[in-house]
Amino acid sequence: MRASLERQKYLIDYTLASLLRRKTRNLGLLLVYTLLVFLFASALLLGQALRREAATLLQDAPEVIVQRIVAGRHDLLPADWLDHLRQIRGVSEARGRLWGYYYDPAVKANYTVMAAPERPLAEGEILIGATLARVRGIGVGDVFSLRAAGGPPALFKVAGILEPSSELLSADLLLLSETGFRALFQFPPERYTDAVLTVRNPREAGTIAQKIALSLPSSRPILRSEILRTYDAVFDWREGMTFLALGAPLLAFAILAWDKAAGLSAEEKREIGILKAIGWETGDILRMKLWEGALLSLTAFFARLSAGVVASVSRWRPPVRAGVERLGGAVSRLSADPDCRVASNPGVAGGDRRAVHHRHAGSGLAGGDCRSRRSNARMIELRAVSKRFNQGRPNECRALADIDLRLERGGVTVFTGPSGSGKTTLLTLIGCLARPTSGRITLDGQLLSNLPERFLTEVRRHTFGFVFQQFNLIRGLTVLENVMLPAYPLGRPHRALTAGARALLERFDLEPKAESKVEWLSGGEAQRTALARALINDPAVLVADEPTANLDSRLSREVLGLLDDLAAQGRTVLISSHDPLVFEAARVCRRLGMRDGRLIGDRRC
Ligand code: ADP
Numbered sequence: 097m098r099a100s101l102e103r104q105k106y107l108i109d110y111t112l113a114s115l116l117r118r119k120t121r122n123l124g125l126l127l128v129y130t131l132l133v134f135l136f137a138s139a140l141l142l143g144q145a146l147r148r149e150a151a152t153l154l155q156d157a158p159e160v161i162v163q164r165i166v167a168g169r170h171d172l173l174p175a176d177w178l179d180h181l182r183q184i185r186g187v188s189e190a191r192g193r194l195w196g197y198y199y200d201p202a203v204k205a206n207y208t209v210m211a212a213p214e215r216p217l218a219e220g221e222i223l224i225g226a227t228l229a230r231v232r233g234i235g236v237g238d239v240f241s242l243r244a245a246g247g248p249p250a251l252f253k254v255a256g257i258l259e260p261s262s263e264l265l266s267a268d269l270l271l272l273s274e275t276g277f278r279a280l281f282q283f284p285p286e287r288y289t290d291a292v293l294t295v296r297n298p299r300e301a302g303t304i305a306q307k308i309a310l311s312l313p314s315s316r317p318i319l320r321s322e323i324l325r326t327y328d329a330v331f332d333w334r335e336g337m338t339f340l341a342l343g344a345p346l347l348a349f350a351i352l353a354w355d356k357a358a359g360l361s362a363e364e365k366r367e368i369g370i371l372k373a374i375g376w377e378t379g380d381i382l383r384m385k386l387w388e389g390a391l392l393s394l395t396a397f398f399a400r401l402s403a404g405v406v407a408s409v410s411r412w413r414p415p416v417r418a419g420v421e422r423l424g425g426a427v428s429r430l431s432a433d434p435d436c437r438v439a440s441n442p443g444v445a446g447g448d449r450r451a452v453h454h455r456h457a458g459s460g461l462a463g464g465d466c467r468s469r470r471s472n473a474r475m476i477e478l479r480a481v482s483k484r485f486n487q488g489r490p491n492e493c494r495a496l497a498d499i500d501l502r503l504e505r506g507g508v509t510v511f512t513g514p515s516g517s518g519k520t521t522l523l524t525l526i527g528c529l530a531r532p533t534s535g536r537i538t539l540d541g542q543l544l545s546n547l548p549e550r551f552l553t554e555v556r557r558h559t560f561g562f563v564f565q566q567f568n569l570i571r572g573l574t575v576l577e578n579v580m581l582p583a584y585p586l587g588r589p590h591r592a593l594t595a596g597a598r599a600l601l602e603r604f605d606l607e608p609k610a611e612s613k614v615e616w617l618s619g620g621e622a623q624r625t626a627l628a629r630a631l632i633n634d635p636a637v638l639v640a641d642e643p644t645a646n647l648d649s650r651l652s653r654e655v656l657g658l659l660d661d662l663a664a665q666g667r668t669v670l671i672s673s674h675d676p677l678v679f680e681a682a683r684v685c686r687r688l689g690m691r692d693g694r695l696i697g698d699r700r701c
């Protein structure tokens with residue numbers, strides 16, 4: 097359990113380091129992510145907010161509104177209709193309403209103008225919505241000028257600001273006295289825009305509406321439930337449009353995310369290759385990628401959240417909120433004129449195993465425990481091993497053919513041969529980095545060639561340490577981090593692991609470089625780092641593929657000296673090389689010649 101937690105910690109550490117190494121790319125991704133979360137959240141919140149506002153608003157909406165239709169159009173309603181309506185059974189009150197729209201070129205918006213006989217307003221007085229007051233920068237006592245229907249300006253004194261529970265209702269609302277309204281629009285006397293009814297039993301509203309339609313054939317009764325449906329239609333339509341508009345960036349982002357998941361960059365592929373080679377399981381790598389995705393999306397989410405908090409505590413209002421207010425105007429018009437719902441409001445602005453064995457505690461490299469290590473060293477046997485690449489394709493290549501080989505514990509064995517003779521391929525098969533096409537490989541009698549990957553990784557981790565021709569260190573990480581890397585999936589306690597890694601660095605004279613990034617190392621230092629990394633899990637077998645290929649003779653001797661020391665401690669050292677310096681090294685006890693994928697010589701020294 098503890099090891100598993102420790103392992104996750106290492107993975108997160110590594111993920112963070114890896115995210116930071118590719119700052120620009122990940123930052124770009126993060127920005128797109130944040131923006132999308134922001135847009136979607138805004139669209140959702142906006143829709144929700146509008147629905148709630150609408151619900152609040154409708155609590156006070158009339159049960160039934162009656163309009164007069166002439167030639168299919170909404171027309172003015174004569175005052176005598178009100179008496180007629182009052183006489184219909186179930187109707188307790190019928191009241192004529194006066195309302196209309198006023199286009200203000202100064203703010204390029206339509207106001208909803210209503211007569212408010214229930215308010216004690218004089219002819220020249222006006223009540224205005226809070227949003228409008230804010231936008232126009234006016235307050236109580238100021239003069240509000242409107243252009244009357246006849247042409248001359250009509251001046252109104254602002255008698256108050258409307259601050260109801262729902263700003264949606266009042267955002268762009270102007271309330272006048274009845275006489276003021278009639279004078280402004282030159283509205284004919286004894287005429288109303290429509291009528292609102294109060295009914296005794298709201299459940300009877302439907303029946304009453306039918307009665308009205310029968311007795312006044314040119315009337316059009318509208319029920320509150322119909323208004324509610326209209327709101328829903330408007331909001332659904334708006335939300336739908338917003339999501340549709342967001343569809344394109346979402347698609348682009350999905351492609352980007354897919355590209356990130358599937359189309360790994362060359363650098364990432366190289367890194368994954370190295371991680372697998374040094375003992376990480378595919379599962380560890382997937383977990384790391386999972387952490388990477390989770391960290392990115394969580395950061396995006398919290399970035400959006402903090403932006404929201406900052407925006408709400410400051411006075412800065414993003415355009416979306418401004419959009420809410422504009423939409424609010426539409427809602428108040430809707431409430432005043434349910435008939436003009438979607439169609440007549442087109443201009444409304446949108447809102448926008450270590451379990452197997454864990455025998456390694458510290459670095460374990462202090463020279464004295466030779467015997468125990470010798471007993472840990474393994475015997476490897478290959479029987480009729482062949483390896484073909486690209487099998488069945490025109491570019492099929494036989495890298496190894498019928499190799500029979502027995503490698504004893506301890507000592508330094510060198511595979512020699514010209515380039516392309518199969519040395520690297522043979523070492524990767526021995527080290528469980530690849531499987532043979534045919535034949536059997538056994539380690540201390542245990543058949544390896546048919547083990548599932550998980551177990552193979554396990555064997556590889558604890559038995560083999562690799563040193564590659566190209567060093568294969570992970571750029572962007574420090575020397576210490578690179579050395580610790582193969583141990584991450586084992587979940588060893590951090591303190592012990594760091595101490596072990598530092599002991600190895602000290603042994604290879606790399607301690608002063610512990611915190612340096614590996615890209616700044618010299619060839620010799622890089623190869624010593626690779627050697628330290630190969631030893632961090634205290635393997636019994638050290639496999640070194642052309643370890644001197646990229647080093648001058650002085651550094652080559654130095655590295656060979658270190659390999660000799662390791663063999664002296666009882667480890668089995670397997671080296672591939674075509675460098676005479678290597679074959680001539682003091683401790684080489686066996687030299688195997690290779691050519692064209694076959695063993696052509698076996699000399700014991
Ligand atoms: P050496 O290490 O002795 O130079 P290798 O083991 O690298 O030789 O290669 C042996 C042969 O196998 C070469 O002909 C090489 O081209 C081929 N080979 C090695 N790896 C692959 C691979 N992944 N795909 C195809 N061919 C390969």
Ligand code: MG
Nearest residue numbers: 519520641642
């Ligand atoms: Mg090679």
